[in-house]
Amino acid sequence: MVRRSRELNWRALLRSWDAQQESFNPDRERRFSAMFDVLEASVPKRFTALDLGSGPGSLSVRLLRRFPAARVIAVDYDPVSLQVGRSALGSFHGRLSWVDAKLGARGWSDALPRRRVDAALSTTALHWLPEADLRSLYRDLGRLLPRGGVFLDGDHLPWGPRAKGISQLVEKVRQQRFGGGQIGAEWTAWTRWWERAERIPTLRPYFDERKRRSAHHPKEVILPLEVHEDALRRAGFREVDVVWQDLSNRVLFARR
Ligand SMILES: C[S@@+](CC[C@H](N)C(=O)[O-])C[C@H]1O[C@@H](n2cnc3c(N)ncnc32)[C@H](O)[C@@H]1O
Incomplete structure (x- = not known):
């Protein structure tokens, strides 16, 4: 009984992660669905996928259920x-494994339990990578995925300097939606989630390690869409394009 309530608390913490992420991106579930629809049309029924920058596993668990x-x-x-x-x-009945590795860093893929995967997905994560790391990551994906393997990235992928007018317009619409650019409820929800997690005694050593690695303060980069597209083509992906979007919230698809 005690064990069960403990498990429910972790699940509740994961649900509250989802709630705070949704306050940044109200279309989060629609974006996951769009990614999975495209994935379903691209890979056989039995496949192995990477969840890059998984956080506590929101994308992973949805994918495994679907x-x-x-x-x-x-x-x-x-x-x-x-x-x-x-x-x-946990391991979701032996179907989910967790890897502690810094994407884009030299040798990160050595930590993976296998050298080949059928698909790689990511949500709201790769905008943390500096350009050199991102290009290096995409080159590694070019090696990890077989010909026909797919990559799907759901993230804020803005227009570049060549589309300054559109960029400013879209930013204005985004600001309107998020309360005129004020620090809003989404950031309060984010801070509350981390404060709640930090009060859980068993997580203390993990917070210590997090501070040691400074994982909580990487520099956010937000490279434009065209940099991702160029890097993927150079890494050997033959088809690269946006398959879903709402303003700059997009799903970028690439096939080897
Ligand atoms: C906003 S969270 C998104 C988590 C999850 N994908 C989701 O959609 O809920 C961004 C995640 O990317 C991870 N991340 C950022 N840069 C990373 C890197 N270079 N290597 C591994 N993980 C990274 C962060 O640690 C964090 O867990």
């Missing part, structure tokens, strides 16, 4: 998020 024959390898370098994910979801 595709009963799939396996997922969740990769992140934040020890707290990984531990919340492991505690809430």
Whole structure:
């Protein structure tokens, strides 16, 4: 009984992660669905996918529920998020593994349990990578995915300097939606989630490690869409295009 209530608390913490992420992106579930629809049309029923910058596993768990024959390898370098994910979801009946690795860093893929995967997905994560790391990550994905393998990235992928007018217009619409650019409820929800997690005694060593790695303060980069597209083509992806979008909230698709 005690064990059950403990498990429910981890699941509740994961649900509250989802709630705070949704306050930044009210279309989050629609975006996951769009990504999975495209994935379903691209890979066989039995496949292995990477979840890049998985956090506590929101994308992983949705994918595993939707595709009963799939396996997922969740990769992140934040020890707290990984531990919340492991505690809430475990190995999901042997179909989910967790990897502590820094995407884009030299040799990160050595930590993966296998050298080949069928698909790689990511949500709201890769905008943290500096350009050199992002290009290096895409080159690695070019090696990890076989010909025909797919990459799907759901993230804020803005227009570049060549489309300054559109960029400013879209930013204005985004600001209007998020209360005129004020620090809003979404940031309060984010701060509350981390404060709540930090009060959980078993997470303390993971917070210590997080501070040691400074994982909580990487510099946000937000490269424009065209940099991602160029890097993917150079990494050997033959088809690269946006398959879903709302303003700059987009799903970028690439096939090897
Ligand atoms: C906003 S969270 C999104 C988590 C999850 N994908 C979701 O949609 O809920 C961004 C995640 O990316 C991870 N991340 C950022 N840069 C990373 C890197 N270089 N290597 C591994 N993980 C990274 C962070 O640790 C964090 O867990």
